[in-house]
Amino acid sequence: MAAxxxxxxxxxxxxxxxSYGxxxxxxxxxLAMSALYALARRVDDIGDGELAADRKKEQLLATRALLDxxxxxxxxxxxxxxxxxxxxDAARRFPIPLDAFDELIDGVEMDLRGEEYQTFEDLKVYCRCVAGSIGRLSLGVYGCEDPKRGAEYADTLGLALQLTNILRDLREDAGNGRTYLPAEDLARFGCEQGFAxxxxxAGADFTGLIAFEAARAQGYFEEGLRLLPMLDRRSRACTAAMAGIYHRLLGRIAAEPESVLRGRVSLPGWEKAYVALSGLAGGRS
Incomplete structure (x- = not known):
C-alpha cells in the first residue's frame, strides 16, 4: 500500500x-509502527513548527478529528x-489504543501553553502524555501476554526515555525559553538561572543535578524494561533496541554532565546499529 x-x-x-528498532x-x-510514528511525528512537528499559536491549535484540533x-x-x-x-488500516489489524494519540496531543498543547513544572509529579503528567503514550500505542502493535501490566511498564519506559530527552536537550530547550526540569530540583541544586x-x-551544583535526574531516569529504565520478557522475540528486540539507544545516551550524559551544555549528545550510527543487533540477539545494552 502506497500509504x-x-x-x-x-x-x-x-x-x-x-527506526533502528x-x-x-x-x-x-x-508497517503499523511506521504509521504510528508518522502521525506522532506530525503532531510533534505541529508543536515545534513556526506557525502562530492559533494555527497550531487548529492543526491539533484537525488531528483529533482525524482520529475520530x-x-x-x-x-x-x-x-x-x-x-x-x-x-x-493498522488500527483494523491491531488493537491500537488510539486514545493515546489524544494524550500525545494533550502534551503538545501543554507546550503551547508554556506550562512549567514545579514538582516531579507535575512533570510526570507531561512525560506520560508525550512519551508514555507512544509506549502504550506500540504495545497495541506488539501484543503482550499481560496487557494491563505491560501497559504500565510501557508507560514507565516512555517516562525513562523522555527524562533522557529532557537532559539531552537541556541547552536547546533553554535557547527556546523552555526548562522542563522541575523547579523544586533546580532550586535544590542552585540552578534556577537556567542553562542558556x-x-x-555560577555557584550551582550542576553535576549534582544531572546525577540526580540521571539516577531517577535509570530507576525508570530498570522498571520499564520488565516489559521485555512479556513480548515476543521480535517485539522484544525492537523495544530493547530503542530503549538501549536511549539508555546509552543516559550513561554518556551521566559520565560527562557538562556535555549537555555544549550541544546535543548523540550516538554514532554504528553504535546504534550495534545496540539494535544486540537487542535482536536477546541482549540489553
Missing part, C-alpha cells in the same frame, strides 16, 4: 533512534492523507 510506503519513508528519514519487526508490525474518523471506521484508501489511510550558557550556572 505505508509514505510512512516508512517518514520513519526512515526522521526517526533517528526509533522498528527495522527488526516482521513486516505487518513494522479512524475510530468511526470511515477512512477509505481513496483518502488523500497517506498517514490517515495507513493508520486506519555553555558552562554551568
Amino acid at each position: 505505508y510506503r509514505y510512512c516508512e519513508a517518514v520513519t526512515a528519514l526522521q526517526a533517528r533512534n526509533f 522498528i527495522r527488526l519487526l516482521p513486516e505487518p508490525k513494522r 474518523e479512524i475510530r468511526a471506521g470511515s477512512v477509505t484508501e481513496e483518502d488523500t492523507d497517506p498517514i490517515k489511510v495507513a493508520l486506519a 550558557q555553555s558552562t554551568p550556572p
